[in-house]
Amino acid sequence: DAKTTQPPSMDCAEGRAANLPCNHSTISGNEYVYWYRQIHSQGPQYIIHGLKNNETNEMASLIITEDRKSSTLILPHATLRDTAVYYCIVRGRSGYSTLTFGKGTMLLVSP
Amino acid sequence: DTAVSQTPKYLVTQMGNDKSIKCEQNLGHDTMYWYKQDSKKFLKIMFSYNNKELIINETVPNRFSPKSPDKAHLNLHINSLELGDSAVYFCASSQGVATGELFFGEGSRLTVL
Numbered sequence: 035d036a037k038t039t040q041p042p043s044m045d046c047a048e049g050r051a052a053n054l055p056c057n058h059s060t061i062s063g064n065e066y067v068y069w070y071r072q073i074h075s076q077g078p079q080y081i082i083h084g085l086k087n088n089e090t091n092e093m094a095s096l097i098i099t100e101d102r103k104s105s106t107l108i109l110p111h112a113t114l115r116d117t118a119v120y121y122c123i124v125r126g127r128s129g130y131s132t133l134t135f136g137k138g139t140m141l142l143v144s145p
Numbered sequence: 146d147t148a149v150s151q152t153p154k155y156l157v158t159q160m161g162n163d164k165s166i167k168c169e170q171n172l173g174h175d176t177m178y179w180y181k182q183d184s185k186k187f188l189k190i191m192f193s194y195n196n197k198e199l200i201i202n203e204t205v206p207n208r209f210s211p212k213s214p215d216k217a218h219l220n221l222h223i224n225s226l227e228l229g230d231s232a233v234y235f236c237a238s239s240q241g242v243a244t245g246e247l248f249f250g251e252g253s254r255l256t257v258l
Binding site: 066076077078123133134135137 | 200252
């Protein structure tokens with residue numbers, strides 16, 4: 035599975051949009067981009083995933099560039115409870131594909 | 146009603162002991178996993194089971210033995226515990242092997258003294 039690169043940390047003011055970037059320049063055509071987050075002392079939580087089209091759900095939006103080499107997770111109105119480590123993961127569809135978690139981005143939402 | 150539940154939540158034990166962590170999911174999923182998160186916060190897959198069959202074993206020492214009595218349960222037994230086994234162990238489940246949408250438990254923090 036392709037590797038991803040994320041900034042180690044980001045800050046965001048409460049109520050503003052949080053835009054978390056991810057670089058996955060070696061992604062192959064059948065690999066999906068997944069985003070998870072881990073709030074302190076909790077298990078990881080699935081947020082969203084996509085292949086090539088932009089995706090939106092009740093938690094976030096995922097914007098994938100046309101060449102699929104990078105993506106951005108958008109939390110439209112960040113709250114204090116969104117403070118967490120956010121992981122961008124690239125995964126194939128094979129049963130032998132796994133979620134390989136990197137270091138992620140520590141997002142700190144401040145009042 | 147917790148979707149993926151693990152017991153115990155905390156476990157403190159001495160080196161050399163044997164311990165088990167239990168996991169149950171009530172989501173009707175076919176696939177279950179064990180992940181380990183060490184002190185540096187890296188989260189790594191250990192095992193994956195699909196319909197009670199082992200499909201992924203990521204070079205984990207054979208002191209670790211997973212057991213899946215049925216699709217809803219995946220237990221982790223650890224023999225001869227070592228200091229380096231101290232970590233948070235997360236159980237997870239998914240609808241099948243093709244999806245990367247996993248549901249994680251709250252974790253079991255194991256401390257080996």
